[in-house]
Amino acid sequence: MDGRTGSEQDRDRVTSGHSQGLKLEPCFQTDSLLPSPSASLISQLLSHPMVGRSLDPTIIFPSSQAVALPQDYKCGASPGEGAQALAFPRTRAPAPVPCAAGRDQLSDQHLQDQLSSQHLRAKRARVESIIQGMSLLPTPQAFGTSLEAAFGHERERGGEMPRESKRKPRVPQQATGAAGQAAPMAGSPHAEGCQQLKEQLCFLEQQLRRLQEKFSQVCDSGDTAQTQEGAEKAHPLPEKPGDRPDEDSATATSDARKAPLWKSVLEVRGLEEEEDSGDTGGLPSAARVLSQALKHELAGVTSQVVDSVLKTVWPKAANHLLQQHRSLPVPGPDVRREYFAAGKCRKPLAKPSPRNAPGSLGSPQAEALSGASGKSLGSHAGSFSSKGVRKPSQVPSMGYSLWGSSSRGSPSALERGPLEPLDLHWGTVKLRSSVVRQQQQQHPLPLSPADMESLALLPAGRDGCGELQAAMDGVPFTATHMQEALTPGHLKKAKLMFFFTRYPSSTLLKTYFLDVQFSRCITSQLIKWFSNFREFYYIQVEKFARQALVEGVVDAGTLRVSRDSELFRALNMHYNKGNDFEVPGRFLEVASLTLREFFSAIRAGKDADPSWKKPIYKIISKLDSNIPEGFKAAGCSQELLRS
DNA sequence: ACCGATCCTG
DNA sequence: CAGGATCGGT
Numbered sequence: 001m002d003g004r005t006g007s008e009q010d011r012d013r014v015t016s017g018h019s020q021g022l023k024l025e026p027c028f029q030t031d032s033l034l035p036s037p038s039a040s041l042i043s044q045l046l047s048h049p050m051v052g053r054s055l056d057p058t059i060i061f062p063s064s065q066a067v068a069l070p071q072d073y074k075c076g077a078s079p080g081e082g083a084q085a086l087a088f089p090r091t092r093a094p095a096p097v098p099c100a101a102g103r104d105q106l107s108d109q110h111l112q113d114q115l116s117s118q119h120l121r122a123k124r125a126r127v128e129s130i131i132q133g134m135s136l137l138p139t140p141q142a143f144g145t146s147l148e149a150a151f152g153h154e155r156e157r158g159g160e161m162p163r164e165s166k167r168k169p170r171v172p173q174q175a176t177g178a179a180g181q182a183a184p185m186a187g188s189p190h191a192e193g194c195q196q197l198k199e200q201l202c203f204l205e206q207q208l209r210r211l212q213e214k215f216s217q218v219c220d221s222g223d224t225a226q227t228q229e230g231a232e233k234a235h236p237l238p239e240k241p242g243d244r245p246d247e248d249s250a251t252a253t254s255d256a257r258k259a260p261l262w263k264s265v266l267e268v269r270g271l272e273e274e275e276d277s278g279d280t281g282g283l284p285s286a287a288r289v290l291s292q293a294l295k296h297e298l299a300g301v302t303s304q305v306v307d308s309v310l311k312t313v314w315p316k317a318a319n320h321l322l323q324q325h326r327s328l329p330v331p332g333p334d335v336r337r338e339y340f341a342a343g344k345c346r347k348p349l350a351k352p353s354p355r356n357a358p359g360s361l362g363s364p365q366a367e368a369l370s371g372a373s374g375k376s377l378g379s380h381a382g383s384f385s386s387k388g389v390r391k392p393s394q395v396p397s398m399g400y401s402l403w404g405s406s407s408r409g410s411p412s413a414l415e416r417g418p419l420e421p422l423d424l425h426w427g428t429v430k431l432r433s434s435v436v437r438q439q440q441q442q443h444p445l446p447l448s449p450a451d452m453e454s455l456a457l458l459p460a461g462r463d464g465c466g467e468l469q470a471a472m473d474g475v476p477f478t479a480t481h482m483q484e485a486l487t488p489g490h491l492k493k494a495k496l497m498f499f500f501t502r503y504p505s506s507t508l509l510k511t512y513f514l515d516v517q518f519s520r521c522i523t524s525q526l527i528k529w530f531s532n533f534r535e536f537y538y539i540q541v542e543k544f545a546r547q548a549l550v551e552g553v554v555d556a557g558t559l560r561v562s563r564d565s566e567l568f569r570a571l572n573m574h575y576n577k578g579n580d581f582e583v584p585g586r587f588l589e590v591a592s593l594t595l596r597e598f599f600s601a602i603r604a605g606k607d608a609d610p611s612w613k614k615p616i617y618k619i620i621s622k623l624d625s626n627i628p629e630g631f632k633a634a635g636c637s638q639e640l641l642r643s
Numbered sequence: 644a645c646c647g648a649t650c651c652t653g
Numbered sequence: 654c655a656g657g658a659t660c661g662g663t
Binding site for chain 1: 655656661
């Protein structure tokens with residue numbers, strides 16, 4: 001491949017890659033975020049036809065009446081969204097498992113026949129069908145997926161945007177739309193939204209109660225029916241509880257035939273002995289447990305909903321609450337809309353950086369150099385806690401320590417290295433500062449890949465409750481925390497990323513700017529940034545190469561960019577103003593090599609050739625290294641601004 | 644013709 | 654750093 005490899009690949013993916021990149025977006029792997037194995041219960045409830053029917057998406061919409069049809073629902077920005085939202089019913093289940101439906105019919109007949117043995121059977125069938133009705137979950141994350149699909153949730157509302165703006169690459173109107181979208185959120189529809197969500201919850205509760213009633217009715221009249229069930233199940237295959245992938249949805253559905261949901265519920269809760277133990281005790285206790293489980297879960301979900309609504313409606317207040325009530329870290333949405341441009345995508349950059357911490361500018365280089373060598377991991381912890389305190393008014397911050405400097409030889413093992421896991425609650429981390437910087441030297445931060453991952457997982461302004469957040473996304477005028485424009489924070493982040501990659505593909509950029517609504521404009525702006533970065537970079541290197549030549553350097557091999565070299569100073573000043581980032585050693589290597597290449601080329605007189613730099617570009621373009629996952633972390637763009 | 648990267652300019 | 658022109662590749 002030539003030097004344009006990156007762009008070549010990119011070109012292939014630009015069209016499809018948009019969604020693809022975002023598909024990787026971890027935020028919606030809700031299952032991992034759900035606290036307990038019983039989490040599926042509510043999902044099952046919601047999937048139940050009865051419940052589902054009353055769960056109209058329009059309830060949440062701040063239109064008018066709760067159960068009103070979405071006709072008066074006006075989608076502020078994207079009609080497609082609205083259309084999808086209306087598509088909600090399509091996910092409604094076409095009735096549970098076939099056999100369950102069959103049984104249901106059968107049971108009705110038999111109930112009327114009043115034949116005792118069949119009677120019992122029938123009741124059992126009913127119980128099963130009820131529960132199975134609740135259970136019909138195609139996927140483990142039924143709740144999330146169904147709701148997501150239901151509300152036409154999609155990450156990129158600009159799905160068609162690139163195409164749209166293709167016509168006018170120059171003066172894209174996205175920003176205008178963005179402003180229009182963001183502005184109205186100041187209104188009161190949120191109160192309404194809250195109210196209606198509340199109503200929805202009440203409704204849910206009612207449905208749940210009805211279900212429980214129905215359930216216990218059936219149970220009461222025929223609790224002995226369980227006998228047979230128990231026997232039946234005991235017989236065929238005395239499978240060990242262990243060797244089966246229990247709550248797995250796949251097995252759950254396929255097993256549904258012989259193992260009704262409540263059994264798996266019991267298993268999950270480790271209560272199956274109770275069921276096996278007695279003929280008489282079986283169902284009632286199952287009912288109790290189920291009931292408790294449902295209640296418990298409902299309570300949990302309720303609070304989650306409240307949290308998420310509150311957070312969306314009232315980010316600041318929610319922040320505090322969330323921090324008080326949960327251990328689950330939720331980054332403050334910190335929705336700064338002031339950067340939304342009225343006309344052009346570059347507007348946001350008009351006003352550079354607000355506050356710069358004066359302190360950190362001290363004597364960066366000296367600092368970076370002297371204190372550099374390896375320090376114990378223990379002191380990391382120390383610095384974490386000491387710096388962990390933040391003013392209440394501050395939103396939670398991402399630590400600068402997120403990214404360790406990768407380097408030394410093994411680019412492949414860059415941030416995959418054996419990092420000591422540190423029991424560190426990221427929400428409390430606010431690392432800026434020389435202390436950390438020094439400790440970072442030579443040592444990637446003690447965050448395990450898992451930690452990184454979880455950091456990256458934390459969505460900007462979206463909490464773990466992806467389903468409901470998804471629902472919220474359907475609400476017009478809701479603050480979606482996707483930035484429709486690049487902010488100074490993004491610029492800073494991009495600059496830091498330059499230390500790792502000089503030639504990022506647009507796909508890569510999309511991967512690392514997850515909080516940005518990518519459009520053609522945004523993409524090209526980012527690309528342009530990196531182009532500018534490169535320009536500056538090469539100019540500087542060339543300058544120093546010539547200087548070295550003038551100074552009589554003979555051996556290109558002796559040229560080396562170190563942290564105290566002037567070249568480094570210039571580059572660092574440009575990309576890492578404030579010096580709050582530890583420049584990866586790898587970058588120094590790349591810079592050194594670039595310098596040598598320029599030096600050699602110039603010395604060889606190649607600079608007579610108008611395109612003499614191209615071979616060098618080609619070489620350098622292959623030296624990109626992986627960017628630490630920490631850069632994907634939500635809120636890091638904003639956070640970088642504070643430094 | 645289109646696209647991306649670079650060059651040049653402000 | 655952005656806009657526009659230009660170059661080179663498909």
